[in-house]
Amino acid sequence: MTIIAREGRAVAIAAKVEAFVRDIVIPYERDSRLGPHGPSEDLVGELREKARVAGVLTPHILDDGDHLTQRETAMVLKPSGLSPLGPVAVNTAAPDEGNMYLLGKVATAGQKRRFLDPLVRGEARSAFFMTEPAADGGAGSDPSMMQTTCVLDGNHWRINGRKAFITGAQGARVGIVMAKSDDGACLFLVDLPDPAIRIERVLDTIDSSMPGGHAVVAIDNLRVPADQMLGQSGEGFKYAQIRLSPARLSHCMRWHGGVSRAQEIATTYACKRTGFGKLLIDHEGVGFMLAENLIDLKQAELMIDWxxxxxxxxxxxxAESSMTKVAVSEALMRVADRCVQVMGGTGVSGDTIVEQMFREIRAFRIYDGPTEVHKWSLAKKIKRDHLTARAA
Incomplete structure (x- = not known):
């Protein structure tokens, strides 16, 4: 398929997704089934059924199982993010979108039928069990600190450990668990719920868009059949990188859509509200903030496309996904902050989704690697490239 044909395909899909989110999903933003730990399972199911009927469920994966290109995916995921509920409704949300991508690349045919297909159909949610509690000295941004272990026991692997900030664990039906063997990091596919995987608590966090929230989980003698290992023993970090680079970018895509909506709302407010004898937008202090937002949004879009x-x-x-995650998350934070400021008291109220977008983007600056960790990683690359060039 030519580039022009692919772009035309993506434009058509994106238009359908945007119309669905604006017309069907946005009215649900005041639904009573929304809570501090995300939308309820009932609400998720209702929205996904509407998306299925509208032909926009899992729009980034085609009927033959092939994925849109990343450039096409950006065109589709950005409008899905126009509402905090949009990615959940059309099945482009984290962690499912990243988990589907990983399984599509690494899973066996049998694993795909059992674990991937229900995710693509929007019938199940998933969770990626990697991060561990800081109090245990476990893995956070440094996965080499992993404390969760896996030991081969006959034709099963026995897994023990604790995990933290596991998005969507509560209510998930598919789990991807990272643990370390004598060979190194390993990934396992598990059916959920499982009595050996116990949710200790769901954390109260600043964000509230992801179903199931973020949980602390205990894994006590979980037995996983050997054929449910994803790939090979000791290759878990390599497989995680296959997932993490596109997943970071997908976050940028979705939240770009969300903050673009916040800009729309703040602009409408500034063009209607008057103060000191004129519209707020005609005051340079307000108009310039909206102009700066426009610049940041365009620069973020260009980084995503690059x-x-x-x-x-x-x-x-x-390296490119690290740079993009840093640049886009920081730019979107500036945009969300200015939108709140433009709207004053209304901006910090729940009367619009601007306040929620501010909270969501603040969390985005931390998950999938805090800004500082990505900068540290990039600095290491700069040093390594410099020393290599000098030695040549």
């Missing part, structure tokens, strides 16, 4: 092109070119894109 990184998408790198990944589409076959690169793992680790």
């Amino acid at each position: 990184c998408a092109d790198v990944l589409d070119g076959g690169s793992l894109g680790t």
Whole structure:
């Protein structure tokens, strides 16, 4: 398929997704089934059934199982993010979107039928069990600190450990669990719920858009059949990178859509509200903030497209996704903050989704790697490239 044909395909899908989110999903933003730990399972199911009927469920995966390119995915995921409920409704939300991508790349045919297909159909949610409690000295941004262990016991692996900030664990039916063997990191596919995987508590966090919230989980003698290992023993970090670079970029895509909506709302407010004898937008202090938002949104869009092109070119894109995650999350934070400021008291109220977008983007600056960790990683690359060039 030519580039022009692919772009036309993506434009058509994106238009359907945007119409669905604006017309069907946004009215649900005041639904009583929304809570501090995300939308209820009942609400998720209702929205996904409407998306299925509208033909926009899991729009980034085609009927033949093939994925849109990353550039096409950006065109589709951005409008899905126009509402905090949009990605949940059309099945482009984290962690499911990243987990589907990983399984599509690494899982066996049998694993895909059992674990991937229900995710693609929107019938199940998933969770990625990697991060561990800081109090245990476990893995956070440094996965090499992993404390969760896996030991081969006959034709099963026995897994023990604790995990933290596991998005969507409560209510998930598919789990991807990372643990370390004598060979190194391993990934396992598990059916959920499982009595050996116990949710200790669901954390109260600043964000509230993801179903199931973020849980602390205890894994006590979980037995997983050997054929449910994802890939090979000791290759878990490599597989995680296959997932993490596109997943970071997908977060950027979705939240770009969300903050673009916040800009729409703040602009409408500034063009209607008057103060000191004129519209707020005619005051430079307000108008300039909206102009700066426009600039940040465009620069973020260009970073997303650049990184998408790198990944589409076959690169793992680790450095590029780090740069994009830093640049986009920080830019969107500035935009969300200005939107709140433009709207004053209304901006910090629950009367619009601007306040929620501010909270969601603040959390985005931390998950999938805090800004500082990505900068540290990039600095290491700069040093390594410099020393290599000097030695050449």
